Amino acid sequence: MNLKLGKYWVWFAGISAALMLITVLLAVYYAPVAASSVKTANELFPSIEGSTITVAGFVADREIMNPIRYPEDPPVTAIILADFSDYRRYLDAVVAGDLEGEWWTVEPITVRGPYLPLGTNVSATGEVVATLDSSSFMLSCDSSDDVVELSSPGEAGIMTSPISQKIFYFHMPSAWVSYVGFFLTLVFGVMYLRTRNRTYDRVAASSAELGVLFATIAIVTGPVWAKEEWGVYWRWDDTKLVTTFVMWLVYIGYLMLRAAVVDHSVRARISAVYGILGFVTMPMSLLSSRIAPLIRSSHPQVIASSSGGLSMEAGITIGIAVVAFTFLFITMLIKRVEIEESEDELEELKRRVGGEE
């Protein structure tokens, strides 16, 4: 069986190129610098005075790298991730207190002195003693008399690095088509096991290879953004990052397995089973940032629920980017399957020539 899509390849390639060009133009000139609208502190915390909350996250501001600070220095600004029971939100935290003594207690380590190293995991539990204005409040920590002032960065300021946030318009669609690729590997693997039709194995293998390509792009571009936004390239305690990395490794293993087995039917059968079992990593990666706060992840959610969502301009841009990457994926898949067919033809010819000699 042949998919007979090869004759449409030029059309798919042309549409992909046009959509990609439109995506670049939209991402650079049309899309807003911040992907999400941000609610003010009062909207997020309607009546929090007197309540005890825990703020947790990690230090991601380069300025905190300065190891020596003096009492006359201005308060240190930390970007931390507020972690409450039902939503997560980046907040600017201006840490005030006795600069000469011990600051607020952070977990899992206690910072001694006015110095929070980059990447430090921090949390502070305390009572909200006052709501300062529409976007900030004061938190009195249990551990000391120090006070932590938190403020929402405002409507356009959720991202500390707004320009690099435009990476999102290519990072997220890359991740999306990698998920599509791994899903197709599952579907066509099942179809191969049911029918033993060689075409299904070709599509499964091609989908996995493309999935790995786009997952690699997503995994590499993500840290470029993270370095600007979080101050670190990678966080091993972030479930989204780790599960995506595991998924990537699993499908690298799929490709290595196919390369290692010579016999066609054995390779197709084993890799179909591997592709089905390996697919369990895909929903783990896809859903890992959505099932917080059960599992910790500071990875942004594209389609937020209670905590906001995409603006119209960002939604249009990301929508077109997803369509563009999907067309690009189909274009590459058609070509890749053609190559698999050609390789089979080559093997058959080699067998005939070898048999003749």
Place this chain on the structure above:
Amino acid sequence: MANEFTALYVAYTIVWAGVFVYLLYLFMRQRSITKNIELLKQELSKHGK
């Protein structure tokens, strides 16, 4: 701000470089396979198969 643009350029370059290198790899692989197929077909036709 300059660093932010650098990050943007780096990320976009990674995306496009990844796509173009893979497409180049596909076309080179296809060309190589097609060439080998033609050679083997000629070999077989020489032997009357």
